Amino acid sequence: MFASVEETIKKLEEQKYIASKEIATTVYLALKLEKPVLVEGPAGVGKTELAKCIASALNIELIRMQCYEGLDESKALYEWEYAKQLLYTQILKDKLSEIMGSESSLSGAVSKLTAAEDVFFSEKFLIPRPILKSITKNERSVLLIDEIDKSDSEFEAFLLEVLSDFQVTIPEIGTFKTDVKPFVILTSNSAREMSDALKRRCLHLYIDYPTIELEEKIVGLKVPESGERLTRQVVETVHRIRKLQLKKEPSISETLDWAKALVILGYEDLDPKIATETLNFILKYEKDIELAMKHSKDIFLN
Amino acid sequence: MEKQPYINRKLFDFIEVLRDADIVISADEVLSLFTALPEIDIADKVSFRQALKTTLVKDYTDIPVFDKCFNEFFSGREKLFDNIDVSAVASLIANSNPHLIEELNDLLDQFLDSLGDLVMERSSEELLNMFLEELLPSSSGGAGGMSIFKSNNSIASSFQSMAEEDGQENLRQGIDELLRGMLSLKKTKRSIGKELKNREDYLLNRYIYQLTPDEIKEMRELVKRFGQKLKNRISLRKKRVKHGGIDIKRTFRTNLQYGGVPFKLFYKNKKIDRPQLVIMCDVSRSVNQYSRFMLLLTYSLQSLFSKVRTFAFISNMVEITDLFREMDPERAINSMFSDENFTYGWGSNYGRCFNQFVAEYSDALTRKTSVLVLGDARNNDNDPGIESFKKIKERCRNLFWLNPDKKHLWDWSDSIASLYGAYCTEMKEVNNFLDLSEFIDKLFVDI
Numbered sequence: 134m135f136a137s138v139e140e141t142i143k144k145l146e147e148q149k150y151i152a153s154k155e156i157a158t159t160v161y162l163a164l165k166l167e168k169p170v171l172v173e174g175p176a177g178v179g180k181t182e183l184a185k186c187i188a189s190a191l192n193i194e195l196i197r198m199q200c201y202e203g204l205d206e207s208k209a210l211y212e213w214e215y216a217k218q219l220l221y222t223q224i225l226k227d228k229l230s231e232i233m234g235s236e237s238s239l240s241g242a243v244s245k246l247t248a249a250e251d252v253f254f255s256e257k258f259l260i261p262r263p264i265l266k267s268i269t270k271n272e273r274s275v276l277l278i279d280e281i282d283k284s285d286s287e288f289e290a291f292l293l294e295v296l297s298d299f300q301v302t303i304p305e306i307g308t309f310k311t312d313v314k315p316f317v318i319l320t321s322n323s324a325r326e327m328s329d330a331l332k333r334r335c336l337h338l339y340i341d342y343p344t345i346e347l348e349e350k351i352v353g354l355k356v357p358e359s360g361e362r363l364t365r366q367v368v369e370t371v372h373r374i375r376k377l378q379l380k381k382e383p384s385i386s387e388t389l390d391w392a393k394a395l396v397i398l399g400y401e402d403l404d405p406k407i408a409t410e411t412l413n414f415i416l417k418y419e420k421d422i423e424l425a426m427k428h429s430k431d432i433f434l435n
Numbered sequence: 436m437e438k439q440p441y442i443n444r445k446l447f448d449f450i451e452v453l454r455d456a457d458i459v460i461s462a463d464e465v466l467s468l469f470t471a472l473p474e475i476d477i478a479d480k481v482s483f484r485q486a487l488k489t490t491l492v493k494d495y496t497d498i499p500v501f502d503k504c505f506n507e508f509f510s511g512r513e514k515l516f517d518n519i520d521v522s523a524v525a526s527l528i529a530n531s532n533p534h535l536i537e538e539l540n541d542l543l544d545q546f547l548d549s550l551g552d553l554v555m556e557r558s559s560e561e562l563l564n565m566f567l568e569e570l571l572p573s574s575s576g577g578a579g580g581m582s583i584f585k586s587n588n589s590i591a592s593s594f595q596s597m598a599e600e601d602g603q604e605n606l607r608q609g610i611d612e613l614l615r616g617m618l619s620l621k622k623t624k625r626s627i628g629k630e631l632k633n634r635e636d637y638l639l640n641r642y643i644y645q646l647t648p649d650e651i652k653e654m655r656e657l658v659k660r661f662g663q664k665l666k667n668r669i670s671l672r673k674k675r676v677k678h679g680g681i682d683i684k685r686t687f688r689t690n691l692q693y694g695g696v697p698f699k700l701f702y703k704n705k706k707i708d709r710p711q712l713v714i715m716c717d718v719s720r721s722v723n724q725y726s727r728f729m730l731l732l733t734y735s736l737q738s739l740f741s742k743v744r745t746f747a748f749i750s751n752m753v754e755i756t757d758l759f760r761e762m763d764p765e766r767a768i769n770s771m772f773s774d775e776n777f778t779y780g781w782g783s784n785y786g787r788c789f790n791q792f793v794a795e796y797s798d799a800l801t802r803k804t805s806v807l808v809l810g811d812a813r814n815n816d817n818d819p820g821i822e823s824f825k826k827i828k829e830r831c832r833n834l835f836w837l838n839p840d841k842k843h844l845w846d847w848s849d850s851i852a853s854l855y856g857a858y859c860t861e862m863k864e865v866n867n868f869l870d871l872s873e874f875i876d877k878l879f880v881d882i
Contacts, residue, residue, distance in 0.1 A: 162471045162486060216690060337489055338489055
């Protein structure tokens, strides 16, 4: 656990994650209140990274679940291992007939079999999927439900039960309940709106592109080889580019890539010529590159 | 800790403000705010704001509204003393007990609460007089005030004594000023949300072509926010629609437990074809403003459609899809007018343009296409080109005409609205932003 908002920032920074005070406040509160966090924002601002860094800062396990269209309970919660059940039934055939053998009446055989039924529907034949895993684990973990907006609304409804009670019912075995609630982080790229019920249960965090100062800090931390001068030039240029009407704005990871590439290429200064030559590191569409070239006078100042 | 109740009341006021501004806040959220607050240092503005934001605002499109309200609401103190003779107030505070301001503050809050909605209807001056009357019942000769003030007798009596003492004229004035300042500040604060909302409603309901340049600037933000909301809503609804073929993979997997006998069937969600859209905009002077907005909105909704082709016309039909792909809609529209081929001739000629469309662009029409025509159907007595218009109708799924003119003006002067209207799926009077978004919303239900 983090002791305060400031410590949250510090601990995350040790994991090489620069959190703004806003981010840190929400994370700190969510941990304190044991509430899930719904993180939204444009792609590539470090939503998933945040979850990873919280896990390693707190030194607890990260359980990740990637959402996609058609994801259902059996993939998210648990599944019976049918093949194993069948195999075991085959192997144990002798043993079974041994138990049943002495029984003459059909109803007697059934009741004997029922008595042994529990064997096949026990945890031995259960494959725990991420959510069950995070609940049955008796220590704190970070449960990352990534890109929840890609899942179906049925799945979202099912998540509600988990998020409010942190308990899971398996009809054949019983209810699993946890004393130590996992810290749940849901991320969304806003491909669709989440239901109000889900939002009500979560704290909400919107991460936007960082400010120039923050992004400089991030680049400085992740790509220390690039000097202060180059870092500043790169970040300022990226910020100017983001102001254009682009198909896809360069994300933080692309800023980092660019800085790394420039270091590898041995440049210490970002002059317009180099910048335009390496523009494809941050802009992924031909049209965007053309647009940036058109405005090159306003963008590449150095 | 003793300040807690005051802060709480202030927060409830703020929550009211947010609700007035149309942000949905449930009891759950209020509860989590109050469990969160003790955990953070509320003197730290950034943390405080984020704690409020993270617990109360769940829709990121509401964040700008929240920020506006927050800044207005919690930037109080300095403004309070703006119009007040500071020296009078200072001597007042020096002469009386140090908690005077706080106590007055509490009294004012109680007073305003007891009035409810009346607060918004009265001017600050009226409110001040009412308040003083309540506080100093004897001075107005009236008998007895509200019970809340009786329980606060100490302050009332000290007040009274001050007021009655001779030679304290300027002190009394100081109090009045202070109260006036506090009252009007409180009044503005309580109405922040309502005013934002009123402003939005005003803009959304206003005739698009009557908007002033400043309002248009304001609208742009609004259109973006509303477009996003609309988009979210539509995409949520789209997911809900079901029915389709059997989902083999899932059916097999589930029925393994029955030895492969398909007891339970699962169906695929039917993929709904995203509609294709062809927009034809009349951009002649009479409807220019209108078309701009329509284009702006459809542009922000583009990802909902599988294909959008945009055409603009006055007397020539020109495809502007590529223009929109290259630059932001505002600039695209402006650059359109520098195209000579396009601005040739003055006054709309619908007939000629429809003929051109059929001849050159009919490949844009399929059974999945919805066609939107934006214009006032004022054809300047040209040939209406009905044959071509019929052809367009035959070849697309549905054909809507959005007409900015009021219904009783259709067919007036050179408008031939009902002539075209007869061949449309529907001709609709749409002249403000709300109608427009409603229409687009409906477009997705019909499909």
